[in-house]
Amino acid sequence: MPKSPIILALDTKDLDVAKSWISATNESIDIYKIGLEFFLKFGAAGLKELRNSGDFAVFLDLKLHDIPNTVAGAVASVADLNPKFLTIHASGGAAMIKAAADSGPEISITAVTILTSLTESDVTEIGFSKDAKTSAINLAKLAAENGARSIVCSPFEAAAIRSAIGAHIEIITPGVRPIGGDVGDQKRVMTPEEAISAGANYLVIGRPITDLARQSLSAMSSGAAKILASLQ
Numbered sequence: 513m514p515k516s517p518i519i520l521a522l523d524t525k526d527l528d529v530a531k532s533w534i535s536a537t538n539e540s541i542d543i544y545k546i547g548l549e550f551f552l553k554f555g556a557a558g559l560k561e562l563r564n565s566g567d568f569a570v571f572l573d574l575k576l577h578d579i580p581n582t583v584a585g586a587v588a589s590v591a592d593l594n595p596k597f598l599t600i601h602a603s604g605g606a607a608m609i610k611a612a613a614d615s616g617p618e619i620s621i622t623a624v625t626i627l628t629s630l631t632e633s634d635v636t637e638i639g640f641s642k643d644a645k646t647s648a649i650n651l652a653k654l655a656a657e658n659g660a661r662s663i664v665c666s667p668f669e670a671a672a673i674r675s676a677i678g679a680h681i682e683i684i685t686p687g688v689r690p691i692g693g694d695v696g697d698q699k700r701v702m703t704p705e706e707a708i709s710a711g712a713n714y715l716v717i718g719r720p721i722t723d724l725a726r727q728s729l730s731a732m733s734s735g736a737a738k739i740l741a742s743l744q
Contacts (some may be wrong), residue, residue: 521718613659
C-alpha cells in the first residue's frame with residue numbers, strides 16, 4: 513500500500529536536485545513522477561541512479577503517442593525500469609492503447625485524456641467536437657476498454673469518469689493546488705481534498721511542494737507532510 517496518494521513531480525534538469533527532493537520527502541511520498549524534462553536529459557541511467565535516493569515507485573510520464581508498433585516498442589524499451597505507471601495519450605486510439613497494454617503487462621498503462629493546461633476554447637480549437645468533460649470521459653472509456661489500467665484527467669472529470677468506468681480503474685489527477693497556491697500553467701484545478709473527494713486515487717503535485725526547497729529541504733519535507741495530513 514502506498515504511504516500517500518501524492519505523486520511528486522520531479523520536474524528538474526538537475527540530477528542532484530532530484531535526489532535531494534526524494535530524500536526530503538520520502539517519509540511522506542513513495543511515488544515520484546519522472547517526466548520528459550528529466551528523462552530526455554538523463555534517460556534510464558538517471559532514473560536508476562535516482563533509485564539510490566530512497567524506496568519509491570515510478571510514474572514514468574512520457575505521454576507516448578505514435579503508431580501502435582512504435583508505442584509497443586517504446587513500452588518494451590522501458591519495461592526493465594519497472595515503472596508502476598507509464599503514460600500514453602488516449603487520443604492515440606484503440607489499437608495504440610492495446611499495443612501498449614499488451615507490450616507492458618506488468619505496467620499500469622496510464623491513459624492521458626485532456627491535458628489540464630487546456631481551456632474549453634483550447635479543446636474546441638484542437639478539434640474535439642465535445643467539451644472537455646465529455647471528451648475526457650469518452651477517451652477514458654476507450655482506454656479502459658483496450659487495456660489501460662489507469663487514467664489521467666483533471667479533477668473536474670474524475671467523478672464522471674469514476675461513474676462511467678467503475679472502481680477498478682485508478683484515476684490520477686494533475687491540476688491540484690492547495691488553497692492559495694499558484695496555479696501556474698494549469699487551467700482546471702482543485703485542492704487536494706477536493707480532488708480526492710471527486711474520486712481521484714492519486715494526485716500529481718509539483719511546484720506547491722518543490723518550490724519550498726528554495727527555503728530549505730526541511731520546509732519542503734514539512735510541506736509534503738502538511739498536504740498528506742490534510743488528506744487523512
